[in-house]
Amino acid sequence: MAELLKVEGLETHFQTREGVIHAVNGVSFNLKEGETLGIVGESGCGKSVSMMSMLRLIPSPPGKVVAGKALFEGNDLLTMNDEQIRNIRGAKISVVFQDPMTSFNPVLTIGDQVAEPYRVHHKAGKKEALDRAVKYLELVGIPNARERLSDYPHQFSGGMRQRAMIAMGLICEPQILIADEPTTALDVTIQAQIIELVKRLRDELGMAIIWITHDLGIIAGLADRVNVMYGGHIIETAPVKDIYKNPQHPYTIGLLGSLPRMDETEYRRLTSIDGLPPILLEKPSYCPFEPRCRYAKERCRKENPGLKQVEGDGHFTACWVNPKTGKEY
Amino acid sequence: MTEKQVLLKVENLYKHFPIKKGIIFSRQTGAVHAVDGISFNIYNGETLGLVGESGCGKSTTGRTILQLYRPTSGSVFFEGDDLAKLKGENLRRKRRDLQMIFQDPYASLNPRMTVGQIIGEPMEIHGTYKGAAQTKRVQDLLQLVGLNGAFANRYPHEFSGGQRQRIGVARALALEPKLIVCDEPISALDVSIQAQVVNLLEDLQSTLGLTYLFIAHDLSMVRHISDRIAVMYLGIIVELADRNELYANPRHPYTQALLSAVPYPDPFVEEKRKRIILEGDVPSPVNPPSGCRFRTRCQYAKEICAEEKPAFREISKDHFVACHFDISGQQSAS
Numbered sequence: 001m002a003e004l005l006k007v008e009g010l011e012t013h014f015q016t017r018e019g020v021i022h023a024v025n026g027v028s029f030n031l032k033e034g035e036t037l038g039i040v041g042e043s044g045c046g047k048s049v050s051m052m053s054m055l056r057l058i059p060s061p062p063g064k065v066v067a068g069k070a071l072f073e074g075n076d077l078l079t080m081n082d083e084q085i086r087n088i089r090g091a092k093i094s095v096v097f098q099d100p101m102t103s104f105n106p107v108l109t110i111g112d113q114v115a116e117p118y119r120v121h122h123k124a125g126k127k128e129a130l131d132r133a134v135k136y137l138e139l140v141g142i143p144n145a146r147e148r149l150s151d152y153p154h155q156f157s158g159g160m161r162q163r164a165m166i167a168m169g170l171i172c173e174p175q176i177l178i179a180d181e182p183t184t185a186l187d188v189t190i191q192a193q194i195i196e197l198v199k200r201l202r203d204e205l206g207m208a209i210i211w212i213t214h215d216l217g218i219i220a221g222l223a224d225r226v227n228v229m230y231g232g233h234i235i236e237t238a239p240v241k242d243i244y245k246n247p248q249h250p251y252t253i254g255l256l257g258s259l260p261r262m263d264e265t266e267y268r269r270l271t272s273i274d275g276l277p278p279i280l281l282e283k284p285s286y287c288p289f290e291p292r293c294r295y296a297k298e299r300c301r302k303e304n305p306g307l308k309q310v311e312g313d314g315h316f317t318a319c320w321v322n323p324k325t326g327k328e329y
Numbered sequence: 330m331t332e333k334q335v336l337l338k339v340e341n342l343y344k345h346f347p348i349k350k351g352i353i354f355s356r357q358t359g360a361v362h363a364v365d366g367i368s369f370n371i372y373n374g375e376t377l378g379l380v381g382e383s384g385c386g387k388s389t390t391g392r393t394i395l396q397l398y399r400p401t402s403g404s405v406f407f408e409g410d411d412l413a414k415l416k417g418e419n420l421r422r423k424r425r426d427l428q429m430i431f432q433d434p435y436a437s438l439n440p441r442m443t444v445g446q447i448i449g450e451p452m453e454i455h456g457t458y459k460g461a462a463q464t465k466r467v468q469d470l471l472q473l474v475g476l477n478g479a480f481a482n483r484y485p486h487e488f489s490g491g492q493r494q495r496i497g498v499a500r501a502l503a504l505e506p507k508l509i510v511c512d513e514p515i516s517a518l519d520v521s522i523q524a525q526v527v528n529l530l531e532d533l534q535s536t537l538g539l540t541y542l543f544i545a546h547d548l549s550m551v552r553h554i555s556d557r558i559a560v561m562y563l564g565i566i567v568e569l570a571d572r573n574e575l576y577a578n579p580r581h582p583y584t585q586a587l588l589s590a591v592p593y594p595d596p597f598v599e600e601k602r603k604r605i606i607l608e609g610d611v612p613s614p615v616n617p618p619s620g621c622r623f624r625t626r627c628q629y630a631k632e633i634c635a636e637e638k639p640a641f642r643e644i645s646k647d648h649f650v651a652c653h654f655d656i657s658g659q660q661s662a663s
Contacts, residue, residue, distance in 0.1 A: 192590035217592030222600030258524035260553030
């Protein structure tokens with residue numbers, strides 16, 4: 001499969017009163033056509049910020065992308081002019097945001113908002129755009145889509161709003177759909193509806209998906225590959241089965257151990273990760289996970305490990321220590 | 330456990346919130362049927378999990394038990410007294426034994442009080458510890474929940490979400506209660522921090538002999554922490570059973586769908602799973618469906634479901650289901 005997106009050395013800073021927050025510290029990854037990439041991490045790890053940086057959706061000031069490249073079809077999203085990026089955003093790369101309650105404009109109808117990307121990018125007339133909106137609202141399973149075009153967002157339930165949001169993301173048939181925690185605000189049964197929907201649409205339309213989440217459960221059934229982020233770095237990346245079967249980074253191991261599983265019959269005490277995520281007032285010159293890590297060695301306090309390949313194809317981890325042996329590699 | 334002792338008995342509890350119209354002459358035009366006739370026991374020393382989706386009435390149940398909302402009708406027996414009938418001083422004294430941990434660690438601590446004042450306030454109100462003894466007790470409590478005793482002089486904004494939740498736990502423990510209602514105590518926290526708080530709650534239960542009513546929507550966490558689990562849907566309990574029994578053998582169609590919707594952190598299992606996908610949304614609790622509440626989304630629904638309310642019947646020992654039919658659990662994952 002061909003490479004669709006190639007991100008290299010992305011760094012984003014935020015200027016705050018306390019100082020410069022180094023939210024993203026050198027993120028590099030590739031996305032292939034039709035691939036589903038999961039990005040997992042806790043709040044503040046830089047998972048959303050790195051994606052929004054790539055699309056130049058970071059409010060500036062206070063935010064600033066200070067380094068890196070994001071090549072989409074050979075062009076750097078970070079250096080192209082405003083008009084060029086506008087032609088890509090919403091048309092070739094679109095985003096579904098987390099909160100279906102606040103991401104719609106409450107004073108515009110659902111129909112107008114879902115149709116808007118198509119009107120803008122394809123210079124389509126209102127009627128044509130609304131017809132297309134009906135098609136996509138039906139695709140995501142909104143009943144009586146045509147009658148509901150003139151509804152306002154408050155007349156939709158949370159699950160329906162998220163569906164409408166996905167319809168809006170898909171209306172221009174993008175090559176990449178970025179889903180930023182699209183199911184976090186929803187109940188599990190509605191979450192299951194949305195995930196089934198996205199899987200079906202992915203198979204029908206063949207787009208690539210970047211799914212940002214903190215929930216390792218969702219990613220297990222959805223992604224082809226997973227990036228685990230911590231402290232503004234990707235600390236482990238692997239095909240989905242490898243990461244669950246054979247996690248290599250102490251943070252990934254801790255994260256999986258801290259999840260209770262519904263299929264376990266014996267009681268097991270959860271392994272918690274002590275301490276707190278770091279506040280990134282400087283670019284970490286050592287491993288950002290070191291203060292919370294059980295395996296930490298002298299070297300971890302001095303040097304920041306880069307991603308390196310470990311056993312298994314495409315399995316990379318950023319750690320000096322092999323957690324299986326407790327010794328350095 | 331030897332013979333189980335009932336600590337709290339809820340009988341036919343109803344809580345309706347009136348919907349009013351009119352500004353000067355307000356009149357009631359309807360009611361939100363938040364809790365619509367539920368009964369269950371909580372045994373001494375156990376954790377009863379209460380799960381359901383948003384708006385199903387699980388938090389209202391917790392608050393109505395503690396009399397933070399007064400029930401529309403029904404009884405809550407705690408050690409022989411009906412809390413729903415107690416008032417004033419008598420109720421206030423009972424509250425010592427019944428405490429609560431709230432969902433949002435950011436909104437449930439007063440930003441203008443120090444941690445010491447927050448934890449000391451219940452002792453102040455109930456006059457259990459005063460002066461130096463109180464200061465000492467606050468420090469002990471902070472250490473008990475894994476915080477430094479010297480934190481008593483700090484303000485809530487100086488702490489992270491997980492630490493704040495620990496402060497909330499310390500406050501709930503200040504009066505040495507018997508029952509703690511935990512209203513989604515971990516859902517606002519990050520995954521790695523959730524495990525810290527859950528482990529803390531488990532440790533406290535075994536050292537202090539606490540009883541929990543654990544309200545949550547995260548089914549895997551509820552399974553982990555609870556001894557028995559009650560599943561709520563639209564104001565009623567549809568199924569109640571022992572933890573392992575409920576997950577291995579769910580008998581209500583809603584429980585089955587709910588369990589099948591939970592994603593597993595395991596790609597090998599996820600590959601083979603078939604999901605029961607529920608159609609549509611939860612109906613409005615202002616005007617709940619006749620008969621069985623779940624019938625509008627139920628794949629097994631027949632005529633009788635619209636006509637008659639299903640009884641909450643015991644289908645095997647300690648396993649209660651509110652369904653007209655005997656739908657044996659074919660859980661997709663296991």
